[in-house]
Amino acid sequence: MPNKPTEMEQRPKLHTETGDRPAGPPSHSVEELLNELRAHQIELEMQNEELQRIRAALETAHNRYLDLYEFAPVGYLTLAPDGRIVELNLTAARLFGLERNNLLNCQLATLVAHQDSDRWRLLLKSALRHEGELKNFELLLKRGDSHFHAHLDCLPVMTEDKTPALRITLTDISKNVYAEEQLRLAAVAFEAQEGIMITDADKVILQVNRAFTDITGYRADELIGRTPHILNSGRHNETFYAEMWNCINRTGSWQGEIWDRRKNGEIYPKWLTINAVKNSEGVITHYVGLHTDISERKASEEEIKQLAYYDPLTSLPNRRLLLDRLQQALAASSRSEKYGALLFIDLDNFKSLNDNLGHDMGDILLQQVAKRLIACVREGDTVSRQGGDEFIIMLEDLSENTEEATAKAKTIGEKILISLNQSFQLSNHEYKSTPSIGITLYIDHQHTINTLLKRADTAMYGAKAAGRNTLRFFDQDMQETVTARASLEADLRFALEKNQLKLYFQRQARHDGLTIGAEVLLRWEHPERGFISPLEFIPLAEESGLIESIGRWVLEAACAKLKLWQDHAHTRHLQLAVNISARQFHHIGFIEQICTLLDKAAIDANRLKLEFTESLVFDNIYDTLTKMQRLKELGVGFSLDDFGSGYSSLTYLTQLPFDQLKIDQSFVRNIGIKPADTVVVQTIIGMANNLGMDIIAEGVETEQQRAFLKRHGCHAYQGNLLGKAMPLEEFERFLEI
Numbered sequence: 001m002p003n004k005p006t007e008m009e010q011r012p013k014l015h016t017e018t019g020d021r022p023a024g025p026p027s028h029s030v031e032e033l034l035n036e037l038r039a040h041q042i043e044l045e046m047q048n049e050e051l052q053r054i055r056a057a058l059e060t061a062h063n064r065y066l067d068l069y070e071f072a073p074v075g076y077l078t079l080a081p082d083g084r085i086v087e088l089n090l091t092a093a094r095l096f097g098l099e100r101n102n103l104l105n106c107q108l109a110t111l112v113a114h115q116d117s118d119r120w121r122l123l124l125k126s127a128l129r130h131e132g133e134l135k136n137f138e139l140l141l142k143r144g145d146s147h148f149h150a151h152l153d154c155l156p157v158m159t160e161d162k163t164p165a166l167r168i169t170l171t172d173i174s175k176n177v178y179a180e181e182q183l184r185l186a187a188v189a190f191e192a193q194e195g196i197m198i199t200d201a202d203k204v205i206l207q208v209n210r211a212f213t214d215i216t217g218y219r220a221d222e223l224i225g226r227t228p229h230i231l232n233s234g235r236h237n238e239t240f241y242a243e244m245w246n247c248i249n250r251t252g253s254w255q256g257e258i259w260d261r262r263k264n265g266e267i268y269p270k271w272l273t274i275n276a277v278k279n280s281e282g283v284i285t286h287y288v289g290l291h292t293d294i295s296e297r298k299a300s301e302e303e304i305k306q307l308a309y310y311d312p313l314t315s316l317p318n319r320r321l322l323l324d325r326l327q328q329a330l331a332a333s334s335r336s337e338k339y340g341a342l343l344f345i346d347l348d349n350f351k352s353l354n355d356n357l358g359h360d361m362g363d364i365l366l367q368q369v370a371k372r373l374i375a376c377v378r379e380g381d382t383v384s385r386q387g388g389d390e391f392i393i394m395l396e397d398l399s400e401n402t403e404e405a406t407a408k409a410k411t412i413g414e415k416i417l418i419s420l421n422q423s424f425q426l427s428n429h430e431y432k433s434t435p436s437i438g439i440t441l442y443i444d445h446q447h448t449i450n451t452l453l454k455r456a457d458t459a460m461y462g463a464k465a466a467g468r469n470t471l472r473f474f475d476q477d478m479q480e481t482v483t484a485r486a487s488l489e490a491d492l493r494f495a496l497e498k499n500q501l502k503l504y505f506q507r508q509a510r511h512d513g514l515t516i517g518a519e520v521l522l523r524w525e526h527p528e529r530g531f532i533s534p535l536e537f538i539p540l541a542e543e544s545g546l547i548e549s550i551g552r553w554v555l556e557a558a559c560a561k562l563k564l565w566q567d568h569a570h571t572r573h574l575q576l577a578v579n580i581s582a583r584q585f586h587h588i589g590f591i592e593q594i595c596t597l598l599d600k601a602a603i604d605a606n607r608l609k610l611e612f613t614e615s616l617v618f619d620n621i622y623d624t625l626t627k628m629q630r631l632k633e634l635g636v637g638f639s640l641d642d643f644g645s646g647y648s649s650l651t652y653l654t655q656l657p658f659d660q661l662k663i664d665q666s667f668v669r670n671i672g673i674k675p676a677d678t679v680v681v682q683t684i685i686g687m688a689n690n691l692g693m694d695i696i697a698e699g700v701e702t703e704q705q706r707a708f709l710k711r712h713g714c715h716a717y718q719g720n721l722l723g724k725a726m727p728l729e730e731f732e733r734f735l736e737i
């Protein structure tokens, strides 16, 4: 738009000093000149006024410009080519949090955060290179101890004095960067592990995340526009959902466990949190649901429960669950006034199975036993495994009448006996197992749970003591016996530790009187009860497992003695017969134990003779054969003890590397008294001779017995006639060492 003429331009032109005066002869009077001067002065004054006004207007414009410059929403900086700040507005100073004076001549580089300082150097160079070309970039700049994100527009210019400079506008974009970060975080959070569903206020699904589609199996487009009803499992009724929405609308949120249905129809548990989103007026605009699939967690919880309450091998209830149920059963029995029963079942010789065929076979047996036990009882009864080879069955609701309840419990006990007596197929092995069963009845809260369990256990020991593979009911005498046994077992453990056990030696001699060796016999001198027969404490040691330590100790002592005897000419030939119990022999490390002992003592292995009973041999013929063969290779001798008293299979006998048969003293005792026994003795001698085995008779007490034995071909004897079992010193005195 063309400029309007100013007031000065509009006014009629007055004469100027230089020649704007009209031409013509000077006809003016002084008056005229004065008037003219006055007019001129007025004109000048007017011009001056105009100038004043213009200056004032300019000043106002300048001030406005300054205000705009200084307080602009962006910072303005001018940099010298070396990066120094040569000019800046107040906004720029404020952005840096410093006084303008402190910033002038300061290198902008010192205000750049160290992570961007290299970049700034390059950017400065590049910005200065192309005059007139606007460049923009972002930098992290310092503000006191903190930083701010800045957007920089840089324009390289040539100043009035022809020096290059860089004009920069600086915008604080920290808020934008923060908002972007928040958005990014929200996006990441939205795509988190948990399923997220956003609905509008009418519960129409607007958005779901990836996790949500993964959990439900639906694609996003199959869900958007629908309501969450699509996920309904049918497991919760209308009231449930009504209460849930009621709570959300009342409190703003709800959370809890809920069953939903996946697209494939699978119903699964999830943990659901729903939050209502409200606008500034407090009106609900959206609902955000967080869905966590807890099916795996539930499964683990179930597994934990299974581990806590069930035996992992057999899946039967464990002791803890049994105790729980027993507690409930006692309460139920107190209401119904009916008896229940506890059956304590222990598998006979289970340890031998583990030792001989390995724990895997033991495990298979336990699993099969568990199945058979379940088959023997009603569905409501509890079959539990206590650990090892011990099972407890809890029968409920038997009868109000003691006799009838006893009879019912007995019937089930017998059913179990029959069932467990059937052979088991353990992989390739056919295996026979027998149980010992102890039974006790319960009613009301007459006895504590502990007492009941102890009673069933005691009764089971009664069954063991009665020869195993049988059942016994609890009674008081039985309890006392068991208590006495328990105390004896503790004493025996103590005796072993405190060297209260002693070895006695009973001479074995030939018909010509030559001592050929001795049998090593254990003695226990109890500090209060005096001598306790091995017949009493050896079975106890077997049952408790102490026999393994005791047996090792006897073998060590025997080998140590043989080593000493080896150094004397008249004892060098002596053999020591050591009794080996079944549990000791079938123990997995028995062979290694003997090898170590022989090595350590450095003795001739055939000086050591191991005495086995028939039951040891035939309990597990396969293990016996392999172990005997290995020991035989070392030179160890074997004697079959108490021969004739058991049920030896002659077929097996010929396959086992026995060196000697020992005629049981019960036959020897009856020589000349009981014709049948006398014939047995003759037969055994004949058989041993035919099989090429040595024969020795034990329990020889009279000259007649010896003479008879000699006459019929038995030339080695042991018995009181030749010498009772005696302490070592006495035996060695006898040998005249």
Ligand SMILES: Nc1nc2c(ncn2[C@@H]2O[C@H](COP(=O)(O)O[C@H]3[C@@H](O)[C@H](n4cnc5c(=O)[nH]c(N)nc54)O[C@@H]3COP(=O)(O)O)[C@@H](O)[C@H]2O)c(=O)[nH]1
Pocket (backbone or CB within 6 Å): 506, 519, 520, 521, 522, 533, 534, 535, 538, 554, 579, 580, 581, 611, 641, 642, 665, 698, 699, 700, 701, 718, 719, 720, 721, 725
């Ligand atoms: N596993 C182990 N068993 C052992 C050990 N020490 C002993 N035993 C076994 O204990 C049973 C009883 O032994 P014990 O009371 O020592 O009786 C032995 C002899 O003392 C006795 N005997 C010997 N001669 C006569 C006699 O003329 N008359 C008579 N009345 N008794 C006599 O016989 C027992 C011999 O035992 P054995 O030869 O073993 O059959 C017994 O079964 C021992 O085996 C041990 O360390 N480990």
